[in-house]
Amino acid sequence: MPKDARxxxxxxxxxxxxxxxxxxxxxxxxxGAYAERFGLSIPEWRVLAVLALEPxxxxxxxxxxxxxxxxxxxxxxxxxxxxxxxxxxxxxxxRRRSVLRLSAAGEQVYWRVVPxxxxxxxxxxxxxxxxxxxxxDALLAHLQARALALGPVIPDETE
Amino acid sequence: MPKDARxxxxxxxxxxxxxxxxxxxxxxxxxGAYAERFGLSIPEWRVLAVLALEPxxxxxxxxxxxxxxxxxxxxxxxxxxxxxxxxxxxxxxxRRRSVLRLSAAGEQVYWRVVPxxxxxxxxxxxxxxxxxxxxxDALLAHLQARALALGPVIPDETE
DNA sequence: GACCGATAGTTACAACTGCAACTATTATAG
DNA sequence: CTATAATAGTTGCAGTTGTAACTATCGGTC
Numbered sequence: 001m002p003k004d005a006r007x008x009x010x011x012x013x014x015x016x017x018x019x020x021x022x023x024x025x026x027x028x029x030x031x032g033a034y035a036e037r038f039g040l041s042i043p044e045w046r047v048l049a050v051l052a053l054e055p056x057x058x059x060x061x062x063x064x065x066x067x068x069x070x071x072x073x074x075x076x077x078x079x080x081x082x083x084x085x086x087x088x089x090x091x092x093x094x095r096r097r098s099v100l101r102l103s104a105a106g107e108q109v110y111w112r113v114v115p116x117x118x119x120x121x122x123x124x125x126x127x128x129x130x131x132x133x134x135x136x137d138a139l140l141a142h143l144q145a146r147a148l149a150l151g152p153v154i155p156d157e158t159e
Numbered sequence: 160m161p162k163d164a165r166x167x168x169x170x171x172x173x174x175x176x177x178x179x180x181x182x183x184x185x186x187x188x189x190x191g192a193y194a195e196r197f198g199l200s201i202p203e204w205r206v207l208a209v210l211a212l213e214p215x216x217x218x219x220x221x222x223x224x225x226x227x228x229x230x231x232x233x234x235x236x237x238x239x240x241x242x243x244x245x246x247x248x249x250x251x252x253x254r255r256r257s258v259l260r261l262s263a264a265g266e267q268v269y270w271r272v273v274p275x276x277x278x279x280x281x282x283x284x285x286x287x288x289x290x291x292x293x294x295x296d297a298l299l300a301h302l303q304a305r306a307l308a309l310g311p312v313i314p315d316e317t318e
Numbered sequence: 319g320a321c322c323g324a325t326a327g328t329t330a331c332a333a334c335t336g337c338a339a340c341t342a343t344t345a346t347a348g
Numbered sequence: 349c350t351a352t353a354a355t356a357g358t359t360g361c362a363g364t365t366g367t368a369a370c371t372a373t374c375g376g377t378c
Contacts, residue, residue: 217326217327218326218327219325219326219327229326229327229328230327230328230329232327233326233327233328233329234328236327237328253325253326254326255325255326255327256325256326256327257326257327
């Protein structure tokens with residue numbers, strides 16, 4: 001048994017908790033602005049963002065690229081179709097597979113959101129040195145890989 | 160206008176997105192385990208965790224400590240009362256104010272969850288050096304402060 | 319000591335999310 | 349060529365979460 005087994009846990013030193021609070025703060029700020037200013041939800045923005053970079057993807061591929069599940073993508077896509085920011089075709093080879101592209105209107109919001117997003121990020125990271133940004137980048141990559149590897153938690157394995 | 164205004168944005172380099180994906184991965188892993196193994200939701204666990212450290216807090220104070228809103232706390236508390244993991248009194252001085260403490264059963268789950276939580280965190284951070292952990296700690300603190308300071312985003316102010 | 323604004327906590331309702339079932343299409347086996 | 353299994357995407361339902369309205373109590377003022 002680890003020696004700290006009976007030491008009470010301080011939530012404010014617990015990394016998963018701190019990550020969660022930080023993400024909530026950041027996401028709430030961004031989501032509010034996207035919604036109010038562009039009539040976009042975060043899932044919609046993500047779909048837009050990947051399709052701007054790689055036009056013609058299918059919904060399933062968008063899901064992979066955005067770490068969203070297929071239901072979330074489906075709903076985001078249908079929202080974007082409703083607001084005419086996306087056009088959808090279907091692949092000749094496989095008519096189940098959708099082919100998604102930004103419409104002109106989609107490109108237009110995209111190019112309004114991008115500087116906005118960059119500016120938020122720039123401000124968030126404003127007083128980090130180049131070195132610290134590098135550390136942040138490395139840590140995020142590392143932790144993401146680790147979290148994926150750990151996966152849906154082994155309940156109570158003796159270590 | 161910044162010179163990158165018309166460069167498309169790569170989602171996988173965008174810090175708010177990466178934070179969100181990382182937090183989702185970590186939270187899903189933890190939430191699943193808590194639910195399955197202890198019958199606890201994450202909000203309930205947070206309430207338990209702060210009350211274990213500071214017994215007798217009111218719901219409002221728990222909300223502050225956990226970065227949850229008062230409705231979420233109210234629901235978590237009522238869940239914990241239902242499962243008899245919490246006992247609630249009301250302050251003599253102010254009978255609106257609740258006085259919350261873990262019951263014996265509450266202490267018991269708490270002490271089963273704590274090692275579990277620590278172990279997950281330990282594994283998540285397993286191959287970080289002491290230095291890297293220090294950087295992570297500093298970065299999380301810094302970014303949290305920054306995000307709070309930026310607040311509900313100024314939509315389109317010229318900078 | 320009755321009124322009025324503020325505060326603690328709960329409830330009601332709407333929006334969002336996730337899982338599972340469903341439809342449509344394609345690929346594979348016999 | 350038909351039957352079966354697999355895949356892309358959608359829809360329905362249930363549980364969760366957030367916002368706003370509500371109840372109860374308090375503190376201060378006249």
